[in-house]
Amino acid sequence: EAGVTQFPSHSVIEKGQTVTLRCDPISGHDNLYWYRRVMGKEIKFLLHFVKESKQDESGMPNNRFLAERTGGTYSTLKVQPAELEDSGVYFCASSQDLGAHGYTFGSGTRLTVV
């Protein structure tokens, strides 16, 4: 079984540019989560999809962040325009069942905004 796949693994962009991160969850997993770890801080929840619907987007920092999950398969997280404070590692996770029984994380995308 393939794991949670994220790409790119690294992205360096200039302030003001747009970046799109992609997450492919484990096949059949309806629940997809995005998290972010900013340097020196804890991993923080961004949002949760159940299939194609946003179940909880309480952690999205502001309207520069847009997450989609068309068709309930892969998800994208777009940052437009990127700011310096958006730098960090963005993790995606997926699970089959609803509920925090522990889920599988992807390897993350390290975003650097310069």
Add this chain to the structure above:
Amino acid sequence: QKEVEQNSGPLSVPEGAIASLNCTYSDRGSQSFFWYRQYSGKSPELIMSIYSNGDKEDGRFTAQLNKASQYVSLLIRDSQPSDSATYLCAVPPGASNTGKLIFGQGTTLQVKP
């Protein structure tokens, strides 16, 4: 007060010793608790979950939960250099069953040969 607190360390133990990692949480309604291990540059990996007061053992790992004290710990027996990593405590908010997790900052463990 942070919702989930961990000592960032580093915690240094000699090979073969017991490593004790601690975590406190603020929400009395939390019902489930998770320990993740994260090697440098890698993704968090679930290693233990605990739901009831007391101890839960899995191989060299033991999770301990005390809901009255709002405290959860992870013991690693016979520590190996390969256990050197950051250990993350994660707790769902309240009695939430949506899968959202609140993470502590993590404790870095160094096991010295």
